[in-house]
Amino acid sequence: MSSSINKKTIEKKLKKHYEKLSKSHLSDFFNDDKNRGKGFSVELSNLFIDFSKNHITKETLTLLSEYAETLDIKSSIDAMFSGKKINTTEERAALHPALRSKSEKIKGAEDGKIREKIENELQKIKNFTSLVHDKKITGWTNKPIDTFVNIGIGGSDLGPKMVVNALNQYRKNKTHSFFISNIDFEQIELLKRKINPETTLFIISSKSFTTIETITNANTIKSWLIESGCDDADRHFAIVTANREAAKEFGVKNENIFQIWDWVGGRFSLWSAVGLSISLAIGFDNFKKMLSGAYEMDEHFLKQPLEKNIPITLALIDFWYICFHNRKTHAIIPYDESLRYLPSYLSQLFMESNGKSTDLYGEKINYDTGAIIWGEVGTNSQHSIGQLLHQGKHVVPIDFLAPLSKKGNQKHHELLLANCFAQSRTLMLGDNNENSHLQFDGNKPSTTILYNELNPKTLGSLLAMYEHRVFAQGLLLEINSFDQYGIELGKKMALEISENLQQKEININIDSSTKNLMAIYKKSKKNSKN
Numbered sequence: 001m002s003s004s005i006n007k008k009t010i011e012k013k014l015k016k017h018y019e020k021l022s023k024s025h026l027s028d029f030f031n032d033d034k035n036r037g038k039g040f041s042v043e044l045s046n047l048f049i050d051f052s053k054n055h056i057t058k059e060t061l062t063l064l065s066e067y068a069e070t071l072d073i074k075s076s077i078d079a080m081f082s083g084k085k086i087n088t089t090e091e092r093a094a095l096h097p098a099l100r101s102k103s104e105k106i107k108g109a110e111d112g113k114i115r116e117k118i119e120n121e122l123q124k125i126k127n128f129t130s131l132v133h134d135k136k137i138t139g140w141t142n143k144p145i146d147t148f149v150n151i152g153i154g155g156s157d158l159g160p161k162m163v164v165n166a167l168n169q170y171r172k173n174k175t176h177s178f179f180i181s182n183i184d185f186e187q188i189e190l191l192k193r194k195i196n197p198e199t200t201l202f203i204i205s206s207k208s209f210t211t212i213e214t215i216t217n218a219n220t221i222k223s224w225l226i227e228s229g230c231d232d233a234d235r236h237f238a239i240v241t242a243n244r245e246a247a248k249e250f251g252v253k254n255e256n257i258f259q260i261w262d263w264v265g266g267r268f269s270l271w272s273a274v275g276l277s278i279s280l281a282i283g284f285d286n287f288k289k290m291l292s293g294a295y296e297m298d299e300h301f302l303k304q305p306l307e308k309n310i311p312i313t314l315a316l317i318d319f320w321y322i323c324f325h326n327r328k329t330h331a332i333i334p335y336d337e338s339l340r341y342l343p344s345y346l347s348q349l350f351m352e353s354n355g356k357s358t359d360l361y362g363e364k365i366n367y368d369t370g371a372i373i374w375g376e377v378g379t380n381s382q383h384s385i386g387q388l389l390h391q392g393k394h395v396v397p398i399d400f401l402a403p404l405s406k407k408g409n410q411k412h413h414e415l416l417l418a419n420c421f422a423q424s425r426t427l428m429l430g431d432n433n434e435n436s437h438l439q440f441d442g443n444k445p446s447t448t449i450l451y452n453e454l455n456p457k458t459l460g461s462l463l464a465m466y467e468h469r470v471f472a473q474g475l476l477l478e479i480n481s482f483d484q485y486g487i488e489l490g491k492k493m494a495l496e497i498s499e500n501l502q503q504k505e506i507n508i509n510i511d512s513s514t515k516n517l518m519a520i521y522k523k524s525k526k527n528s529k530n
């Protein structure tokens, strides 16, 4: 960490405070303060967040805020919103909040024309969505389009997939959405059984338009269309990219190319034209509501002081667990089937952003950075991972999420909520049974996030809250949350191995384990041919 006397002093205070606090059980905090539940809760934009079941006191939050002040994280947040190149390694801005901003003042990229460019692109998404929903866009046999297949990976897949599934009840007309990401051909095989190519629009979503999985899948789909008798493949594709030239080369109508910009990181891109799959599924009006929910959270994050700032408070608690409690993982458990893809979306958001070992100043880091993010929907989680969470030796801080209301069967809903509340309570409290196998130590921390109903606006606020929490966590850990060099080495090696798998001999200087694995494959390929 960078040297600052002030920072070192507060670090020492935090360490001392940690030692004192680690002697307390979470239940002690509740016994000492009967109003702790309310005192450690906040509400904003239809979100109600209870962080009382965490290993913190008011003093912890004060000390952590003082620590954040020594790093001047508020200035970094201002820098993000004003379009400074805070992604220093790639020399780019991280201006995803601009995509949902209502402020006329937003600038900082695109030669001051950023507002205009974003509005133009939104208008394009709106028009295209209307044309599809009004059945004015048809396939090669002139049948209207009723099926959307997003072809992308990472940020060009996980965000839209999670949102489309979360808001499925808002789906317009009788349409269907699918997501293809994996290079494993099985995914396409299964898709082919479910869709009619004549009425399907494929949305190729790739900022770079060089991602091998996406481009290979897109070409395979194009060949399948042609094999199926399609004589006008262009009308079955829309492309979302920052690489217009490559998109044109693939073959698509000019008006079906949608733009994203270099200042939008992949994992923060669902608010851009990468959200085309969202707009097609739930309608542009609902997509806009999502943007406005996110904008509300942006304003809160930008303007509220540290002690009242929700994403910052959650990031301070994360930092407390990572750097002082030595907690290596963090679980996301939504008691909401609609949010079943939230854990994998958040895994990318947190881990690609904060899984770093070099700090902002280019120095190797000797402390822990972003935790491993994982999870499962409740109540399924209780019957699979629950054992370890309750009685295992790892302490895993958890985010529980649940809707206060849901259309449908009230009995189911109340049981769902009861289970959610029971989990956080028993994890916190434990049970001192005489039988050691039935003993629960408790003292396991969690945060509970409730919302009135999962609608587009609330989801927008919730996702923006997580985005800002990730950024604030990165600032506290003194890392750049916006690059992802960690994925490059494996990609490069996969290409070299792939070339060698196609050749007769293995002409690559490689370790004996990988060489052996390649040889086993080659042998099995040869055997299957015979």
Ligand code: F6P
Binding pocket: 153, 154, 155, 156, 205, 206, 207, 208, 209, 210, 211, 214, 266, 267, 352, 484, 487
């Ligand atoms: O997984 C690495 C990554 O670069 C992500 O950051 C990104 O979301 C994904 O690949 C897809 O990239 P692209 O949109 O350029 O195809």
